[in-house]
Amino acid sequence: MAKAESTGQSIECLNIDFMRSLVKQYSELGQWTSALFWADAAAAAGSGNGSPSGDDIWLLASVMLSRGELHRAAHAVTSRGLHRRHLLCLGVAMRAYLSAREPATALTMMEECDPALLEPRTTDQTHNRALAGVLVWQARALWALERREAGAAALCAALRADCACYEALELLLERHALPPAQETELIESLSLSSQLSGPEAALVRAAYRERLNRYAAPAIEPSPEPTCPMVSEVETCRLRTSEAAICRARRLAAGCEWAAALKLLDTVDPWCCGEVRAACLVELKKSSELFAFAHTLVDAYPNSWISWFAVGCYYYLIGKNEFARRYLSKAKGLEAGAGCAWLAYGHSFAADSEHDQAMAAYFKASQLMGGCHLPPLYVGVECSLLNNSAMCERFLARAAALHSNAEASLDKMVERSDGKAHWARLVPLAHEPHVAHEAGAAAFAAGDYSAAHQLFLRALHAAQGGREPAQLSSRWAATLDALGHTSRRLGRIDDAVSWHGRALALRPARSASLASLGLALALQGQEIDASSALHAALARDPDNVVALALLDAIVDTLSTENLEDEIQQFPFPAVNISLPAPATPAPAPADATNTSDMSMSFD
Numbered sequence: 001m002a003k004a005e006s007t008g009q010s011i012e013c014l015n016i017d018f019m020r021s022l023v024k025q026y027s028e029l030g031q032w033t034s035a036l037f038w039a040d041a042a043a044a045a046g047s048g049n050g051s052p053s054g055d056d057i058w059l060l061a062s063v064m065l066s067r068g069e070l071h072r073a074a075h076a077v078t079s080r081g082l083h084r085r086h087l088l089c090l091g092v093a094m095r096a097y098l099s100a101r102e103p104a105t106a107l108t109m110m111e112e113c114d115p116a117l118l119e120p121r122t123t124d125q126t127h128n129r130a131l132a133g134v135l136v137w138q139a140r141a142l143w144a145l146e147r148r149e150a151g152a153a154a155l156c157a158a159l160r161a162d163c164a165c166y167e168a169l170e171l172l173l174e175r176h177a178l179p180p181a182q183e184t185e186l187i188e189s190l191s192l193s194s195q196l197s198g199p200e201a202a203l204v205r206a207a208y209r210e211r212l213n214r215y216a217a218p219a220i221e222p223s224p225e226p227t228c229p230m231v232s233e234v235e236t237c238r239l240r241t242s243e244a245a246i247c248r249a250r251r252l253a254a255g256c257e258w259a260a261a262l263k264l265l266d267t268v269d270p271w272c273c274g275e276v277r278a279a280c281l282v283e284l285k286k287s288s289e290l291f292a293f294a295h296t297l298v299d300a301y302p303n304s305w306i307s308w309f310a311v312g313c314y315y316y317l318i319g320k321n322e323f324a325r326r327y328l329s330k331a332k333g334l335e336a337g338a339g340c341a342w343l344a345y346g347h348s349f350a351a352d353s354e355h356d357q358a359m360a361a362y363f364k365a366s367q368l369m370g371g372c373h374l375p376p377l378y379v380g381v382e383c384s385l386l387n388n389s390a391m392c393e394r395f396l397a398r399a400a401a402l403h404s405n406a407e408a409s410l411d412k413m414v415e416r417s418d419g420k421a422h423w424a425r426l427v428p429l430a431h432e433p434h435v436a437h438e439a440g441a442a443a444f445a446a447g448d449y450s451a452a453h454q455l456f457l458r459a460l461h462a463a464q465g466g467r468e469p470a471q472l473s474s475r476w477a478a479t480l481d482a483l484g485h486t487s488r489r490l491g492r493i494d495d496a497v498s499w500h501g502r503a504l505a506l507r508p509a510r511s512a513s514l515a516s517l518g519l520a521l522a523l524q525g526q527e528i529d530a531s532s533a534l535h536a537a538l539a540r541d542p543d544n545v546v547a548l549a550l551l552d553a554i555v556d557t558l559s560t561e562n563l564e565d566e567i568q569q570f571p572f573p574a575v576n577i578s579l580p581a582p583a584t585p586a587p588a589p590a591d592a593t594n595t596s597d598m599s600m601s602f603d
Helices: 002-007 016-029 032-047 054-066 070-078 087-099 103-111 125-144 148-161 166-174 180-189 198-212 229-240 242-254 258-268 274-283 287-300 305-317 321-334 339-351 355-368 374-385 389-404 407-416 433-446 449-464 474-489 493-506 511-523 527-540 545-569
Strands: none
Touching (some): 016 032, 032 054, 070 087, 087 103, 125 148, 125 166, 148 166, 148 180, 166 180, 166 198, 198 242, 229 242, 242 258, 258 274, 274 305, 305 321, 305 339, 339 355, 339 374, 374 389, 374 433, 433 449, 433 474, 449 474, 474 493, 474 511, 493 511, 511 527, 511 545
């Protein structure tokens, strides 16, 4: 460099590799102006008498993109036609147009590319990684244009081209673009051993399988130590990663263990997985912590949809649903594919008993999250509230099939359906506790008590997840009470008393459980114990109408019985009343007045 400056020789003497290294170093340091200067110089020096190389233009456009000069970066590529023959340049140009919210232009550039350039190569994994990046940006563009199936296909192609492209898997799972069965099939079909070495392939396989089980309950017992030393080292390395902790936190949150999930997220950092953290804080009703977290996110990331999603969750938690919808709408505007924002949006309508608007939001979430069981679950709940039993059964069956990978069984059920709700056929499908509980509640409302009892048992078994009954979360007390109600309807009063007792063991002094227990005890003929339970229920909730009505009836019954018992137990003594014979009166004189014949008439 010094020699070139002193002698004024031609640009052929410049060290282009050194310039490129400077660009990378300044980019890593975040000094984008210096990086742009040297990237421009490297492109000029590499051109000579012809055009600059594609690698130099890619480096220049990447620096422009990092500086926020979106259209300038795209022009640097398209003006030279490099998007047609250089894969890296195509990728950076598509990123620029997507950042500028021009997804159609990004797809147009990909259509102009040489088709041979978009084919994976068996012996060139560097090309395949660049191709996977282009396919990821293609998927984002397709999703922005509401072409979800094509976007999912592009992500699948990206994973097959480069099985180490974790971003493609993350997008597939975040958007729930595929049903669970197809997700598992895709992961198992990846040729990891041909693209990665043994340890790295084992690491990727374990991470992908852990990420797939996002709705499965975390293992209670730690997995046994593997016999292979390499597998043991790989597993130890994976468990040390932040991604493994986040995956486990997601599974804990899906299993309703909100406090444990929040504690695990805190061990990673206070910023990770913001949507799960906000959901945990809502379920734990920690409004002050959610307020602080949401405003911290807004201050740090005002252009992130997760920030405004957290704000909307805060207002939903404190009951201001109109404000919640305002901020959730802003989150949806920043990220059109945020399905969880649409779910929260529907919850805000459901809290105000606006069932039609809630169902519309859930339907939109179902479109965005085609492989997730939550939107059809919430639609089924709303149908149940509207007393539409047939539609409720249909959507809950859809939710159960999505969660249990039983879509083929669901198709057969739909073919045999006669338009009526048949709750018994949901019993073998319902492996998710929330789906089973809501299906049981709907079956109970429809009068199918036998199917409702089986569904509640399925919900309880799935909620336990292999744990002891004593370790069951208190949130499932409602399921135990529901089992008590179905047992009572089926004539099993003793079982009903047992179920309500277990519900009280999980959530002591719960007014609804005490009232239900009082009803079952009254049907058993134990009026004294029933009245005690009802008094305890009214002490917790003085407005419990069921407890008031039952207690009045029981008090009337006890009053009547006690009166009869007292009469039988303490009889009045027999009293012998004998009057002496009256003396014979003396005959009255003739002029005596006979008062017995006096009349009240004055006529």
